[in-house]
Amino acid sequence: MKRTLTIFILILLPLLSLAENRTPKYVFLFIGDGMGLAHASAAEYYKGHTEHVFDSRPLSFTMFPVLGQAVTRSASNLITDSAAAGTALSTGVKTNNGMLGIAPDSTTVLTSIAARIHEAGYKVGISSTVGLNHATPAAFYARNIDRDDYYDIALDIPASGFEFFAGGGLIESKGKDGNKPSAYTAIENAGYTIAEGMDQYESLKGRTEMIMLLQNDGREKTELPYAIDMKAGDMSQKDLVEAAIDFLYTENGPGFFIMSESGRIDWASHANDTKAAILETISLSDAVATALKFYNEHPDETLIIVTADHETGGLTLSWEDGYSLHLDELDNINSSKSLTDGKGTAAMDEASHRAHIGWTSKDHSAVNVPVYAIGAGSGLFSGRMDNTEIPRRICKAMNITF
Numbered sequence: 093m094k095r096t097l098t099i100f101i102l103i104l105l106p107l108l109s110l111a112e113n114r115t116p117k118y119v120f121l122f123i124g125d126g127m128g129l130a131h132a133s134a135a136e137y138y139k140g141h142t143e144h145v146f147d148s149r150p151l152s153f154t155m156f157p158v159l160g161q162a163v164t165r166s167a168s169n170l171i172t173d174s175a176a177a178g179t180a181l182s183t184g185v186k187t188n189n190g191m192l193g194i195a196p197d198s199t200t201v202l203t204s205i206a207a208r209i210h211e212a213g214y215k216v217g218i219s220s221t222v223g224l225n226h227a228t229p230a231a232f233y234a235r236n237i238d239r240d241d242y243y244d245i246a247l248d249i250p251a252s253g254f255e256f257f258a259g260g261g262l263i264e265s266k267g268k269d270g271n272k273p274s275a276y277t278a279i280e281n282a283g284y285t286i287a288e289g290m291d292q293y294e295s296l297k298g299r300t301e302m303i304m305l306l307q308n309d310g311r312e313k314t315e316l317p318y319a320i321d322m323k324a325g326d327m328s329q330k331d332l333v334e335a336a337i338d339f340l341y342t343e344n345g346p347g348f349f350i351m352s353e354s355g356r357i358d359w360a361s362h363a364n365d366t367k368a369a370i371l372e373t374i375s376l377s378d379a380v381a382t383a384l385k386f387y388n389e390h391p392d393e394t395l396i397i398v399t400a401d402h403e404t405g406g407l408t409l410s411w412e413d414g415y416s417l418h419l420d421e422l423d424n425i426n427s428s429k430s431l432t433d434g435k436g437t438a439a440m441d442e443a444s445h446r447a448h449i450g451w452t453s454k455d456h457s458a459v460n461v462p463v464y465a466i467g468a469g470s471g472l473f474s475g476r477m478d479n480t481e482i483p484r485r486i487c488k489a490m491n492i493t494f
Contacts, residue, residue: 114468115491116395117347119209120333120383121482122153123181124376125174125228126358126369126404129462134366134409134449135373141419151377152384153398158470160463162479164402167196171458174358175239177401178231180479182206182351184494192227192245193235205483205494206232206349210254212492215348217256217336221329221372222315222355223263224249224304225275228401232351243267246275249304250282256339256350257284258305258332260315276311279304286311290331297339305335318356318428319371329354329379337386347393352379360428361404364451366444368428369407387467395469395489399482400461406452411445421447 124131136148143149166176168188179187179194183202187195193202210216220229225245230236234248242264249257265275280286285300287293289308297303307316307327317326333352340348354376360369380398387394409417421443429437444450463482465473469489473482487494 113471114392116468116489117393118341118386118390118395119347119349119486119490120380120386120394120396121181121349121351121486122376122380122383122396122398123178123228123351123353124357124373124398124400125222125353125355126361126402126456127354127373127376127400127461128403128407128457128459130407130409131357131361131369131373131403132462134407135370135377137409137417138370138419138422139374151374152381153377153396153464153466156396156398156464156466156470158465158474160465160474161460161476162399162463162482163460163477164400164479165458171456172402173239173456174227174401175231177479178228181399181401181482182231184480184483186480190239191237192231192239194237198237201235204232205486206254206351207252208487208492208494209349209490210252212490213346215256215340215346216252216254217258217340217348217350217352218254219256219258219305219329219332219336219351220260220353220355221332221375222260222353222359224257224259225262225264226355228353228355229259229351243272243275247278249275250279250284253302255302256305256336257303258335260355261306261310261313263314265311274311289325290327290335293335297335303339305332315356315359318360318368318430319375320368320426320428321431329375330382333379333382337382341386350383354379358404361407361451362454363429364405364444364454365429365440366447366449366451367422367425367440369405370422384466391467393468395467395486396465397470397473397482397486398462398464399479401479403457403459403461405454406457408450408452409448411448411450414448416448418447422449 139149166172167186173189182204233252234245284302357372472485
């Protein structure tokens with residue numbers, strides 16, 4: 093048996109190496125905003141708990157054959173914010189916290205890999221579970237010295253010309269004071285069709301070359317519900333990725349680049365909302381599984397990368413003393429803290445304490461983040477790297493000049 097397994101591995105390794113060195117036509121970049129190794133581990137152990145096994149159960153991406161880690165500091169701070177980290181992941185250049193697509197000198201305009209890939213003839217899709225003009229998705233199309241200038245950032249969406257956008261909506265779509273023309277109108281005037289909900293998407297997708305997919309009544313909302321709070325008919329990150337593939341893929345077509353952010357891992361972690369953070373990480377895994385299905389159909393032409401912009405919360409799978417986790421203590425938590433009053437929030441914190449899951453911060457941390465990869469060109473993503481190397485290596489894999 094051991095000899096047979098050894099022979100199988102010896103045969104498989106050159107094949108994996110060959111696949112890792114191919115040129116991808118279809119590239120997925122998943123960003124788990126705020127997701128550290130502890131988030132992935134917590135999600136794996138919670139999956140094991142729900143399946144009634146005394147073990148972890150892997151997420152779709154934690155079994156990828158290539159594993160690396162990325163340094164996340166910004167140009168101005170050892171602890172980055174999402175704007176600077178998003179800029180590093182999109183442009184390959186570090187900038188100051190708070191800035192999007194602009195160099196630290198506040199004047200030099202940076203070019204995102206989404207724009208480079210689009211200029212090379214590929215289609216591009218950008219999606220997020222939070223507002224599309226929030227820091228991470230915006231880093232792939234916008235240029236602004238202030239990440240909170242949501243209105244002007246939203247106006248960069250139609251200027252990008254990218255074929256597909258999907259997410260929770262737009263923050264301050266009529267400006268901070270609500271007295272400016274709707275950014276949605278500018279997006280439609282640029283040729284985009286706006287679909288609210290999957291039913292509208294299905295009816296409109298064949299009539300347009302550029303689309304923005306929102307949830308039902310999406311113009312009035314700014315983020316998708318937490319996975320823990322979802323009701324029947326609510327859209328998930330998996331839905332966004334499925335729609336992106338459906339809209340961008342054509343047989344014998346030009347290929348595509350899809351960036352999909354799981355933005356509410358970060359929000360749950362800022363709130364130290366343990367179960368919400370775990371279920372958001374599992375929701376990311378479900379979305380990546382959709383890309384994996386596509387990869388299995390196009391294994392020689394597809395590259396999938398999963399990483400994070402930073403870790404949030406200093407999550408730890410231990411608390412004070414003792415060598416045990418009690419994940420059953422989370423079973424009776426049925427909503428996020430955002431839908432809970434102060435007394436309920438305190439009860440959630442106590443349940444997390446009893447589960448022996450702790451948080452050391454309500455903000456970002458400086459720890460390195462994981463990088464998982466599979467498919468054509470994935471061999472470029474092993475080992476330790478700076479986060480600015482990730483977009484550069486994507487372009488290298490695609491033979492696109494950076």
